[in-house]
Amino acid sequence: MAAHIDVTSTPAAAPEPELRTAAGLLARLGQGNITSSAYDTAQLARLRTPHPHRGLHFPETVDWLLAHQHPDGSWGGTIAIPHDRAVCTLAATVALAEADRDQLLAPGSGAVPVARGVAYLARHSAQLRGDPHETVAFEMIFPTLLDQAQSLRLALPYADYAWIHDLKQRKLALFPTGSRHLASTLAHSLESLDDRLSPEELTGLAGTSGSIGCSPSSTAYAHTVRPTRDGLRFLQRTLRETPDGGAPTISPYEVFDRIWVLDNLRRGGLPTAFLRPHIEPLRAIWRDDGIGMAADGIPTDCDDTAVAIKLLRSIGHSVPLEVLRPFESPRGYRTYHFERHPSVSANIHVLNVLTTAPDTHRRQITSILAYLADSRTDSAYWYDKWHASAYYASCRALEVLSEVAPELGRATLEWLLDTRHSDGGWSAFEPFGTCEETAYAVSALIAAAPRYQLSLTTEITQAIAFLRTHQDEPLPELWLGKALYTPQLVVRSAILAALTRHHTSLTTTKGPGA
Incomplete structure (x- = not known):
């Protein structure tokens, strides 16, 4: 008003x-x-156009990632807080590695950023345990990204992160069986469930804006499971409304x-x-x-x-x-x-x-x-x-x-x-x-x-x-x-x-x- x-x-x-x-x-x-998030921008960068072309749905998000890697190889906020840098760097590295694998990047443009991201994560794996600033749904999101990185054969110290997988299982145990997605905060991080959702389970989760859980990354993941016009319009509108072309971590x-x-x-x-x-x-x-x-x-x-x-x-x-x-x-x-x-x-x-x-x-x-x-x-x-x-x-x-x-x-x-x-x-x-x-x-x-x-x-x-x-x-x-x-x-x-x-x-x- x-x-x-x-x-x-x-x-x-x-x-x-x-x-x-x-x-x-x-x-x-x-x-x-709100400021753009490397994590959510990376999740939108993973969206592909429908068959037969299978191109980048939002190529500007890849450009954003390539332009916003820190000198130390990480992605994340201005201040180097371990949880933020870890989840943003892993998400961006996975997104660019997938795009490189699918030959959707200019020749030679993806390998170096991916290698620098992997090197950063390997050097800083021990910092997470002592960091009091845990980002939202970290215990849900990070293990899923690790599994995706492993499928891409990225050379990360996976054993160092085993304790986070345990946190995810404890978190999932808090939600009632069968209705854990509906009217719960889990809708804000659906991407952490990876291949566990069916299209039917997504019915009714979107708000009037087209967003699921007020999250661009959750909505982007849902679009891979059950594409909707409203969800796609929400993502397009969200990218238009950010000043630098990245995606925010909360919207609306x-x-x-x-x-x-x-x-x-x-x-x-x-x-x-x-x-x-x-x-x-x-x-x-x-x-x-x-x-x-x-x-x-x-x-x-x-x-x-x-x-x-x-x-x-x-x-x-x-x-x-x-x-x-x-x-x-x-x-x-x-x-x-x-x-x-x-x-x-x-x-x-x-x-x-x-x-x-x-x-x-x-x-x-x-x-x-x-x-x-x-x-x-x-x-x-x-x-x-x-x-x-x-x-x-x-x-x-x-x-x-x-x-x-x-x-x-x-x-x-x-x-x-x-x-x-x-x-x-x-x-x-x-x-x-x-x-x-x-x-x-x-x-x-x-x-x-x-x-x-x-x-x-x-x-x-x-x-x-x-x-x-x-x-x-x-x-x-x-x-x-x-x-x-x-x-x-x-x-x-x-x-x-x-x-x-x-x-x-x-x-x-x-x-x-x-």
């Missing part, structure tokens, strides 16, 4: 330049692009895009009247079991649902907290059913909602707090399954915990202050700050400072100067899907929220709430 907003007449504490930027973000809700994701942008701006202090026209559409897509990252084609989850509840309540709509009950577990809340590990950030978002009714949800609140206390690293910070940087979950946790459980958040605040870089920013991976991670830190410090009775003016002022200097620079991929990605509007809104939150904090005696 792209309603016109006259920012000059909008009553708000935020300055006019930030309001205009916010209006620009809101006008693009549901249209924001219009609900996630809307919810997270709006929540960032709400917490940044933008007025309800300014946001209301963009929150209202959530009512139309709300379901009895909550909300998911897209209108259809993927199950609902407690993360999107919890944030949507907060948004809808902010404009006066009563949404029952009981919708979250099916996601309860003995240890906090599951984001999705059948998942192996819970999400820290999802539990924080649920906690933030449940604390609005503490008398009726004391048991659930206690359960989440116990989970958060037990899942900390070094008793101070958290890793999350949806984001590679510890600053994402930890800063969000500090915002909430400083209000509801300040003793639990105190060590996080100390860790945050201790890990600031000399340039005034924060980053878990770089010797200098990134705007995304710094924005999370700024919002957390502004929220926490009054609650811990601290003066953090110097730290916050320097971080704001960092953001204003670097906010227009490219954003590294830090979000964890099947591969690393950046949801551009979501991250830009987090940066903008930090700036507006700072401005608002200067005009009030108490920092804005979470």
Whole structure:
């Protein structure tokens, strides 16, 4: 929904330049692009046109792969995170090896990239065990790719990866026999099942967009089993909409895009009247079991649902907290059913909602707090399954915990202050700050400072100067899907929220709430 907003007449504490930027973000809700993924681009590169020609269905994807191999022979995000680099490199290597075998590449253009990809995987096989940043469905996808690489006789250290095959079998055991594909997160990674699916089993899985599981790679695989016009159109449209010709790792994701942008701006202090026209559409897509990252084609989850509840309540709509009950577990809340590990950030978002009714949800609140206390690293910070940087979950946790459980958040605040870089920013991976991670830190410090009775003016002022200097620079991929990605509007809104939150904090005696 792209309603016109006259920012000059909008009553708000935020300055006019930030309001205009916010209006620009809101006008693009549901249209924001995410960065291309080598993994998904490789899966589309494996599609062939029908007989008798059997050519590349999307030759531009092969060109993309050849142009985006890193100097060390790998494919993947800007920051070298082992799980991302491994799955992207293996997928790209298999795709190019198949195309080379089928004589679909220019003579001599495939052998060297394939050899460099194989060499990278052989050198880095040991890194996966110690990497806390597991990409989505890695335990499902990677073993299938290994089997395909072996059939291509690629010289990989297969024995080094045997433990991942074990993880796949444990994951498959979580799904009910006979209905494991339907209305489950497994639809997001159908390609991991390889030859286990029949055309009949794919019936009814696609959403209205033509996508299966909000995944270009899953949809591409489904097209090899049961070709459909809608699926092919979805893939064609997806490639057209990415700025560099690659395929994103998630699509569609219009609900996630809307919810997270709006929540960032709400917490940044933008007025309800300014946001209301963009929150209202959530009512139309709300379901009895909550909300998911897209209108259809993927199950609902407690993360999107919890944030949507907060948004809808902010404009006066009563949404029952009981919708979250099916996601309860003995240890906090599951984001999705059948998942192996819970999400820290999802539990924080649920906690933030449940604390609005503490008398009726004391048991659930206690359960989440116990989970958060037990899942900390070094008793101070958290890793999350949806984001590679510890600053994402930890800063969000500090915002909430400083209000509801300040003793639990105190060590996080100390860790945050201790890990600031000399340039005034924060980053878990770089010797200098990134705007995304710094924005999370700024919002957390502004929220926490009054609650811990601290003066953090110097730290916050320097971080704001960092953001204003670097906010227009490219954003590294830090979000964890099947591969690393950046949801551009979501991250830009987090940066903008930090700036507006700072401005608002200067005009009030108490920092804005979470």
